[in-house]
Amino acid sequence: MPEEKKISMAVIRRLPRYFRYLQDLIKLDIKRISSRELSERMGITASQIRQDLNCFGGFGQQGYGYNVEFLFNEISKILGVDKRFSCVIIGAGNMGTALANYENFKKRGFDILAVFDVNPDKIGSKVNGIDILSMDSLEDFTKNNKVDIAMLTVPNRYVTEVAERVTSIGIKGIWNFSPLELRLENGAVVENVHLSDGLMVLGYRLRSMG
Amino acid sequence: MPEEKKISMAVIRRLPRYFRYLQDLIKLDIKRISSRELSERMGITASQIRQDLNCFGGFGQQGYGYNVEFLFNEISKILGVDKRFSCVIIGAGNMGTALANYENFKKRGFDILAVFDVNPDKIGSKVNGIDILSMDSLEDFTKNNKVDIAMLTVPNRYVTEVAERVTSIGIKGIWNFSPLELRLENGAVVENVHLSDGLMVLGYRLRSMG
DNA sequence: TAGATTGTTAATCGATTAACAATC
DNA sequence: TAGATTGTTAATCGATTAACAATC
Numbered sequence: 001m002p003e004e005k006k007i008s009m010a011v012i013r014r015l016p017r018y019f020r021y022l023q024d025l026i027k028l029d030i031k032r033i034s035s036r037e038l039s040e041r042m043g044i045t046a047s048q049i050r051q052d053l054n055c056f057g058g059f060g061q062q063g064y065g066y067n068v069e070f071l072f073n074e075i076s077k078i079l080g081v082d083k084r085f086s087c088v089i090i091g092a093g094n095m096g097t098a099l100a101n102y103e104n105f106k107k108r109g110f111d112i113l114a115v116f117d118v119n120p121d122k123i124g125s126k127v128n129g130i131d132i133l134s135m136d137s138l139e140d141f142t143k144n145n146k147v148d149i150a151m152l153t154v155p156n157r158y159v160t161e162v163a164e165r166v167t168s169i170g171i172k173g174i175w176n177f178s179p180l181e182l183r184l185e186n187g188a189v190v191e192n193v194h195l196s197d198g199l200m201v202l203g204y205r206l207r208s209m210g
Numbered sequence: 211m212p213e214e215k216k217i218s219m220a221v222i223r224r225l226p227r228y229f230r231y232l233q234d235l236i237k238l239d240i241k242r243i244s245s246r247e248l249s250e251r252m253g254i255t256a257s258q259i260r261q262d263l264n265c266f267g268g269f270g271q272q273g274y275g276y277n278v279e280f281l282f283n284e285i286s287k288i289l290g291v292d293k294r295f296s297c298v299i300i301g302a303g304n305m306g307t308a309l310a311n312y313e314n315f316k317k318r319g320f321d322i323l324a325v326f327d328v329n330p331d332k333i334g335s336k337v338n339g340i341d342i343l344s345m346d347s348l349e350d351f352t353k354n355n356k357v358d359i360a361m362l363t364v365p366n367r368y369v370t371e372v373a374e375r376v377t378s379i380g381i382k383g384i385w386n387f388s389p390l391e392l393r394l395e396n397g398a399v400v401e402n403v404h405l406s407d408g409l410m411v412l413g414y415r416l417r418s419m420g
Numbered sequence: 421t422a423g424a425t426t427g428t429t430a431a432t433c434g435a436t437t438a439a440c441a442a443t444c
Numbered sequence: 445t446a447g448a449t450t451g452t453t454a455a456t457c458g459a460t461t462a463a464c465a466a467t468c
Contacts, residue, residue, distance in 0.1 A: 012415075034450090035450075050452085063448045149412065189412060191412040198401045203290040206399055271468060272467045274468065
């Protein structure tokens, strides 16, 4: 097998940004773009753009630049937007409900199959057309449906327990909305959100602005 | 005036993490901690911890380590958690409602004064005890209440317009939940959230895990 | 005092930027 | 062909890690 060059997380985390900007360019009906033009729009250097894109292959053409649609499709492929991921939301509170209602996920390849909760008042009803099921039925559900990602919006004190339960039944990806930092040893991939961290940084920047 | 050493954003963005870990230590009734112990808990190097903390002053003591409560208080001060910020939420949709219901903000110094929306069915009602007011009354409201931060959870197509409106009436901080990247020239500070970026990175990591 | 651990300087590492030959 | 712009190598910059003298 060919030796894959290791791509740094710094590059990976910029990909969704390229994705968004290219999407905008398509909407604006712009067919091609040079690294310099794109750099002006995005506020990063042209050098970085060329360096980043070349981690994955030569997507451009000398003297021409990049074909917007082609580049968009390539980045989509890298990000896996052309693949479908099956997701469940654990916790039908405010955040869980907001996520269930967020239409963008489906467009990006993330299908929400069900929402799970422990509250009998919620179980049996729907959010945005998606069933709210009992936590008791989680194991059965995953037996019949391959689930890739669990979005955790449960109260802090249950996060560790739910994360372990979810990974033990084979779910490999966790999107964690609690301020608790999950570290799992069983090979699962975790992305922590930490909403209020951003808010605190905003607070710091506001105060240091003077 | 004394020359302030410039503190890098990389350091600033780690502060909320220290804040969270120290809060946990206080809950666990741990009185002191060395950089080595903390490094094991947080999964970063002891060297980095000492380097980070020394950007702001000598918070530790040779041979002893750091007093947890003192360190927590110092970091809180740096982050401005001891100061109050007045916030408004623009958009009473699912995300706006979720934010209005999130109790942690108040604990961190962020008070939500009001929620604004254009929907007549929502105007006049409350979320989590907070009034939902008409967007028409935004200017009047800010005349009578000093507002530091606007949390924007409006549909994409309105974001730019609302951001300009909000900054023109003197609000200096914007917490933007739309995928659109705001860049403002009028000296306002923006933190963009870009929820689905994190989800896409999760997708990438899942696929490249094999 | 001896041991521990910080604060801080120096070394290393990785990421960003600059430069330019290749080539469309 | 001449001009433009990439792909890629080399230089720079900044952030992380290592080391150790200072000191509690």
